[in-house]
């Protein structure tokens with residue numbers, strides 16, 4: 001395949017940097033546009049520790065531009081100079097809780113930021129396809145399981161609302177201006193260099209510190225945890241495959257697992273005993289489950305390599321190599 005020029009907005013992030021890495025390995029040309037922000041207070045996050053590790057894997061081959069999605073002139077200029085054939089927008093406040101709390105910021109970054117990306121694409125004269133990173137939160141409470149891409153989209157929070165708005169605008173923009181779109185709906189991504197303190201990171205770190213894991217809703221609700229290299233590979237397939245044009249895909253592990261099962265796996269693979277306690281029902285989160293990935297399998301040839309236990313083993317092995325949580329690994 002002829003090398004493609006791909007611009008990844010938010011490409012220094014957890015998922016974006018892994019997409020960049022895989023595209024570079026395949027000899028495509030990548031420009032990362034990112035403002036290097038973290039919506040978790042830095043003292044509570046490993047952002048400063050993991051960001052250089054992400055960048056190390058891509059900096060020799062990728063062009064990296066510090067820029068904000070708010071900065072429309074810079075976005076337009078960067079696109080005009082680099083002339084990407086494909087643009088991937090990964091930028092968001094990537095957490096439902098933070099998007100709900102900082103409602104206006106979520107509208108600015110998730111929604112208005114994406115509108116700026118679309119405008120820049122319109123003026124670029126080079127972009128043939130753009131990808132938008134949506135979320136399984138667009139479905140709201142699952143009405144059936146596994147949820148396929150035709151499941152009703154009834155988000156119950158600001159995060160899901162901004163994601164669905166961007167999906168709708170992406171499709172109408174694509175029709176109006178004749179530029180292909182692809183929408184990806186990931187779910188609960190976990191693995192090396194994540195810093196956003198989603199449940200998987202919190203559980204693993206608490207377990208390594210010997211702290212008790214809180215099982216909300218009795219720990220029974222299932223989530224489709226997806227290993228980082230699987231989601232990145234799904235994005236790469238959707239970036240390059242002609243079959244992806246104007247399609248929406250669930251890209252996940254394809255199997256829901258409960259927080260209780262997550263804790264049980266950690267207990268099996270970690271050198272320390274994992275403690276849990278039942279917590280009350282959290283009504284703020286949609287009740288989810290497994291996502292149906294048969295469309296991605298059929299059209300893209302996507303096949304997840306990691307179910308939760310294998311993915312967590314990889315994640316734990318990686319953390320061991322970082323030198324963090326040394327005490328836990330000495331046991």
Ligand SMILES: NC(=O)c1ccc[n+]([C@@H]2O[C@H](COP(=O)([O-])OP(=O)(O)OC[C@H]3O[C@@H](n4cnc5c(N)ncnc54)[C@H](O)[C@@H]3O)[C@@H](O)[C@H]2O)c1
Nearest residue numbers: 010012013014015035036037068069090092094133188189
């Ligand atoms: N990680 C998951 O579990 C998950 C699940 C579903 C959907 N998603 C979506 O996938 C996308 C990427 O998620 P992630 O986990 O890699 O998040 P991330 O926070 O690691 O990556 C987002 C990147 O965007 C950059 N960014 C943020 N605001 C910016 C701005 N104003 N201008 C320029 N750059 C900006 C950040 O610096 C960061 O590098 C997000 O849109 C998220 O909502 C993630």
